[in-house]
Amino acid sequence: MSVADEFTALYGYAPQGVWAAPGRVNLIGEYTDFNEGFVMPLALPHTAVAAVARRDDGLLRLHSADVEGPVVELAADALRPLSDSGGWAAYPAGVVWALRAAGHPVGGADLHLSSTVPTGAGLSSSAALEVVTALALNELYELGLTKRELALLAQRAENAFVGVPCGVMDQMASAACEAGRVLHLDCRDLGVRQVPFDLAAHGLRLLVVDTRVRHELGDGAYAERRAGCEAGARALGVTHLRDVLYAELPDALRQLDDERVRRYVRHVVSDDHRVARVVALLDAGDVRGIGPVLTEGHASLRDDLRISCPELNLAVAAAERAGALGARMTGGGFGGSAVALVEAADADTVTKAVTEAFAAAGFTPPRVFEAEPSRGARRVA
Ligand code: ADP
């Protein structure tokens, strides 16, 4: 049954439209977002799909095909940040709250959704959920907001309403990515450029390895890295590490006497530089050339930022042993997913090698799939 048909069966009338928003995977540029640096996400083929209708009585009814439980009913004008709005329902409810808090005339809605984005795998199932809600309400309430404005409101929903301190990369990627492209996002001014990344045309594939190890970003490690970066910026007399040029890095490191802060600064400044190198290579049509840059990025996350884990390190090492051009962990770390760039002809060999390596190590079997650079949020019916 389609999501629209499920909506009809659930609420007893047909939805006004159906919208889809993808999950994302970050190609390179990790923990650079809050340093006002650069990231490079691409949209996954996996999407959250929502059938929605506007309600002018202020009632918000939310249902997910993927979660056991009844329809969550909330009053749009009674939404309060960080109040328990019914678990998962806090994401779409947070979007309604953020839109209203920004002064947009949004009332109620009926929403039913179903998502193919793996949850908790660092692939932004939460942003897909927020962005699909924001896009639907933008149309149904004729708000005329741009994708960038919708992404910022979705981020605000997650930060202030749900209570997760994420940057804006996930929502921007879900809202604004294009098929066959990777999004070069400047996290200082949210300037974007769609960089060609047509893997199929180059005979390449990007594999995602979901380790099935679930990260808990809230557990302090993220906050600790963030505080360390802020301390580094202060010690170097800049507002954000983005302002330390790569050419100045050796000098900057000499000025830092805290070994831990030095490692964090080296990661952030070098990862911003790796983003620039990847952009230059892709612009020059040298897609294979980015492989070694991805691998360097992994070493930096493992050894300097220290946010990797045995499963991620094994995914990267096994992919490379089996012929991957490059691989790295992606996302917040301590679990979640890795990406591997492979020749199309090697995709099955690499998948098998990673799966076997996990079995030999006694790890939970990973989920390996292809991430074809896909389009961002859109209306589908
Ligand atoms: P990630 O964004 O990396 O997948 P998060 O912890 O940020 O992980 O978001 C996952 C949460 O998003 C889930 O715990 C759930 O509350 C919500 N969510 C994601 N997909 C769905 C879905 N299909 N139905 C209901 N809730 C969902």
Ligand code: MG
């Ligand atoms: Mg998330």
